[in-house]
Amino acid sequence: MRNATSPFTDFGQVSGPLYASADRISRRTGALHRARASGRHAAEVIADLAAEAVPSGAPVIADIGCGRGTTTCLLAARLPRARIVAIDLSAALLVTVRRRLPTGAGAGAARADFHRLPLGDGACNLAVAAFCLYHSPSPERVIAEIARCLAPGGTAIIAVKSADSYRELDQLMATSRLVPDAPGRSSLYETAHSGNITRLAATSLDIRQVINHSHAFVFPTLAEIAEYLATSPKYGLPACLTSDPAVLAAELRRRLPDESFTMTSVVTYLVAGRAAATP
Numbered sequence: 001m002r003n004a005t006s007p008f009t010d011f012g013q014v015s016g017p018l019y020a021s022a023d024r025i026s027r028r029t030g031a032l033h034r035a036r037a038s039g040r041h042a043a044e045v046i047a048d049l050a051a052e053a054v055p056s057g058a059p060v061i062a063d064i065g066c067g068r069g070t071t072t073c074l075l076a077a078r079l080p081r082a083r084i085v086a087i088d089l090s091a092a093l094l095v096t097v098r099r100r101l102p103t104g105a106g107a108g109a110a111r112a113d114f115h116r117l118p119l120g121d122g123a124c125n126l127a128v129a130a131f132c133l134y135h136s137p138s139p140e141r142v143i144a145e146i147a148r149c150l151a152p153g154g155t156a157i158i159a160v161k162s163a164d165s166y167r168e169l170d171q172l173m174a175t176s177r178l179v180p181d182a183p184g185r186s187s188l189y190e191t192a193h194s195g196n197i198t199r200l201a202a203t204s205l206d207i208r209q210v211i212n213h214s215h216a217f218v219f220p221t222l223a224e225i226a227e228y229l230a231t232s233p234k235y236g237l238p239a240c241l242t243s244d245p246a247v248l249a250a251e252l253r254r255r256l257p258d259e260s261f262t263m264t265s266v267v268t269y270l271v272a273g274r275a276a277a278t279p
Ligand SMILES: C[S@@+](CC[C@H](N)C(=O)[O-])C[C@H]1O[C@@H](n2cnc3c(N)ncnc32)[C@H](O)[C@@H]1O
Pocket: 014, 019, 025, 064, 065, 066, 067, 068, 069, 070, 071, 087, 088, 089, 090, 093, 112, 113, 114, 115, 129, 130, 131, 132, 135, 136
């Protein structure tokens, strides 16, 4: 079911409050990181795949939808001779990326919409698009842009999550009666996810490898769940609850037993190359 009002494909949300500062994404990934019980850190997996894929020498790498630049910084550390351009729609996040990148690294940051990448045809040896394609209502257009920018023999690494990621949280929201219809709501990852990314990518790229990793997150109490939940745009919780995780935790404790909670996700890494030119 396509949800026309999904906050993840609403350009007003994505170019506005969702990424207007590094704060929400930083709290969200921090809460997930603290709760991680299994599954490798995605930026490390991507850096390993990148190191395998790029030619020796000084490859040109684009980190598309770079966010706070965690993957960008790891790529710069693993591939010190690379020239890296970090691309994102959010000017605020690019300020954070520039601050985090090691000084003297051959890296820069550019503000752009990934539907029109500011890169020449065949300019990149490697393009990374991690956890961002689900912000496009038509991710195959972004993948076609990525293909345009890849040099012959170049590689794209795309990371997405399963559409049913964190579905356990939907059930928790329904049980709490805070969001009774949560299990029926569309996935935040609806347009690009583990189940459709291979088909989407195959429209412009040659698929080389698809890797699925299961992730589990264990939150010891409702306080830790609240820290994550306060960053989620999915449930439309009122600002009086989301602006302070302690207030949200207190509301959850009024409604639910304060016990440990586990949620899961599958992360899919797709490695693909530019399709060979047809004669
Ligand atoms: C969940 S973050 C992922 C960040 C990073 N790649 C990571 O793996 O942590 C999604 C990023 O996609 C960016 N984004 C969303 N729509 C975009 C667009 N149309 N063009 C460029 N970047 C976009 C957002 O600004 C945000 O930084």
